[in-house]
Amino acid sequence: MAKVRIKDVIEALDLELVSGEEGVNRPIVTSDLSRPGLEIAGFFDYYPAERVQLLGMTELSFFNKLNAADRRQRMEELCRDFTPGIIVTRGLEVPAELLEASERESVPVMKSNMKTTRLYSRLTNFLESRLAQTTAVHGVLVDIYGxxxxxxxxxxxGKSETALELVKRGHRLVADDAVEIRQExxxxxxxxxxxxxxxxxxxxxxxxxxxxTLFGAGAVRSNxxxxxxxxxxxxxxxKQYDRVGLxxxxxxxxxxxxxxxxxPVRPGRNLSVIIEVAAMNFRLKRMGVNAAEQFANRLNHAIAEGDHDDL
Known part of the structure; x- marks a missing residue:
């Protein structure tokens, strides 16, 4: 089943459907978009027909300079069997040739008042979010100090019990038992x-x-x-466990x-505090402070000095 269809884009970005209504259930398979400037000029050798097409001021200004036969031919070429849809931006008038071709091939043509670059950005973000690879992991996700x-x-x-203690310590729960993960x-x-x-x-x-309900809105976050x-x-x-962290x-x-x-889990270990410190230490490492490496350097220096004293 397709993750995103043209009708989802129409709803999400509040687009006006102008023609090609029969194709609103066409699937969108990629988050990449196309501004078919070269195609309007007649070069269709590498036309990415599987992408949503955006026609802005530049493309339509050039299109209006073409003769009637070329205009008709270019729009027929744009409307392929597997083209998801075509969006005309800036509230510009939709060419009659595009309306005819889209109705014939059932390619949805939509209209937006947004600038082309703005629409490009919003549509890309929407599609990347919806088309991202996803998986599910058994576990608990908690926001600890960011x-x-x-x-x-x-x-x-003891995952859920540990998460409960972390929430009591002021951290935020994202998910328990099942975590849906997407690659953004x-x-x-x-x-x-x-x-x-x-x-x-x-x-x-x-x-x-x-x-x-128990701890308030500040104890949870959506993602x-x-x-x-x-x-x-x-x-x-x-079993030998890492005791240094190198x-x-x-x-x-x-x-x-x-x-x-x-x-490792055993009676007497305060897991919530251990995980809290692990998160803080992880932040320090990203900032360039690595306690394990500092200890290793001190140890090597002490050994080197000891060897020197023996001489």
């Missing part, structure tokens, strides 16, 4: 809660609680960029690699 922290782990390890940019993942369970938290033995993954696992006696583990979601930390 850092989007995705808490993962097996069922029953090459290295940007944004997570949110499914609509059905938005603002809800499941605590075993207590049931479902509404975080916004957040994911920057850090904290994986909770039951403590294994014979080794940085990565986790790949869709096309983006995120920093991942594994935190």
């Amino acid at each position: 850092v989007g922290v995705l808490i993962t782990g097996k069922s029953g390890v 940019d090459q290295d940007t993942l944004v997570g949110k809660a499914p609509e059905l369970i938005e603002h809800l938290l499941e605590i075993r033995g207590l049931g479902i609680i509404n975080v916004m 957040k960029k994911i920057s850090l993954v904290i994986h909770l696992e039951l403590w294994e006696k014979n 080794d940085e583990e990565k986790m790949k979601i869709i096309d983006t690699e995120l920093t991942k930390m594994t935190v």
